[in-house]
Amino acid sequence: MEYMHKNAQPFFLEGGENAVLLTHGFTGSAGHMRPLGDCLNAAGFTVQGILLPGHGTSLGDMRKTGWQDWLDAELTAVRTLKEKYRTVTVAGLSMGGCLSLIAAEQMQVDACVTLSAPMKTLQKFTWMAPALALVKPEIMWKNGAVNDTRRLDPEYNVGYAGMPTARVADLNRLMRQARRNLYSVTCPLLTVQSHGDETISPDSAQIIYDESGSAVKQMLWVEEVPHVCTISREKDHIAQVMVDFLKKSLNA
Numbered sequence: 001m002e003y004m005h006k007n008a009q010p011f012f013l014e015g016g017e018n019a020v021l022l023t024h025g026f027t028g029s030a031g032h033m034r035p036l037g038d039c040l041n042a043a044g045f046t047v048q049g050i051l052l053p054g055h056g057t058s059l060g061d062m063r064k065t066g067w068q069d070w071l072d073a074e075l076t077a078v079r080t081l082k083e084k085y086r087t088v089t090v091a092g093l094s095m096g097g098c099l100s101l102i103a104a105e106q107m108q109v110d111a112c113v114t115l116s117a118p119m120k121t122l123q124k125f126t127w128m129a130p131a132l133a134l135v136k137p138e139i140m141w142k143n144g145a146v147n148d149t150r151r152l153d154p155e156y157n158v159g160y161a162g163m164p165t166a167r168v169a170d171l172n173r174l175m176r177q178a179r180r181n182l183y184s185v186t187c188p189l190l191t192v193q194s195h196g197d198e199t200i201s202p203d204s205a206q207i208i209y210d211e212s213g214s215a216v217k218q219m220l221w222v223e224e225v226p227h228v229c230t231i232s233r234e235k236d237h238i239a240q241v242m243v244d245f246l247k248k249s250l251n252a
Contacts (some may be wrong), residue, residue: 001057004156007031008056013041017087018110018252021103022049022229024172025094025116027153028228029056031158036230039239042177044252046085052078052096059102059138059160062167067170074099078107087111087250088124091242093230094200095171098178101208111249113242114208117226119179120201121171138162153202153231188249189214191203192238197225218245 003009008029020040022033028048035048054065074090081088087110092100096115104112116231140162189212193205209219220241225232246252 001183003056004058004160005029005031005056007156008035008051008158010051011037011047013037013047015041016044017044017046017086018044018089018138018246018250019046019048019081019087019102020089020091020246021074021075021151022047022082023090023092023096023099024049024052024055024091025096025228026167027055027127027163028093028096028159031156032228032230033096034156034158035235036242038092039236039244040246043243043244044246045243048081050074053096055160056158059162059164063164063165067173069097069194070095070170071174072100074103075107075177076107078103082107086198087248087252089113089246091115092117094227095174098174101178101182101185102174104179104189105178109187111188111190111246112185112214113245114205115192115238116194116197116200116205116229117178117191117208118175118200119204119207120175121199123232139165150246151226151232152228153235156231157228167222179211181208182208183213185212185214187214188216190218190220190242190245192220192241193230194222194223194225194227194229194232194234197229198228199227 054062090100091113097114
């Protein structure tokens with residue numbers, strides 16, 4: 001496979017008996033999760049950062065995939081980790097957070113962490129994406145980049161400069177599925193969102209917190225960093241809160 005950048009590649013960091021699955025978001029790559037993965041591994045966790053089908057290579061590859069491919073990749077990784085490790089935590093950024101929630105709803109995972117996970121987006125065109133795709137197969141980001149590189153670590157800010165328009169419907173489907181069954185999430189839950197996130201609805205984290213069925217749950221708000229908070233200046237803070245939450249919740 002020809003990756004768009006060396007840091008787009010999936011990674012596996014062997015650690016202790018408690019495993020964490022990290023899943024990136026829509027049009028992103030495993031690079032968005034690598035700094036978090038390194039921190040978790042340094043704290044003793046085994047960490048797997050997957051690359052969702054169609055991501056990290058080319059927009060043409062992404063056009064050939066969809067929600068079922070992405071969900072299958074998530075659930076397969078969870079099953080594989082459960083065969084070897086004492087506990088498995090699912091943690092995802094943006095759409096990866098929706099996939100993590102679905103995994104927590106469908107499988108017996110030990111904890112779930114969502115990072116900038118959307119329950120709704122702020123993009124007004126999304127409802128018409130299937131029709132728009134017929135005349136505009138790709139939509140490029142306004143600045144030709146995934147996010148403001150001045151506020152994100154450029155070494156790990158690896159993702160597409162746009163998106164296949166038709167795939168927005170797949171993203172919407174995963175958001176609806178994750179929210180519809182939030183009551184089924186009963187494992188310890190940590191949900192993280194930035195006050196500066198201009199991509200998702202500002203009440204997304206609160207919806208996840210309020211509608212989940214978890215008895216043990218925590219919400220972390222970070223200040224004025226972009227949607228991809230895992231490679232922002234708050235990344236170390238997020239990682240430490242996550243480590244503390246998992247060690248307490250899992251008795252790790």
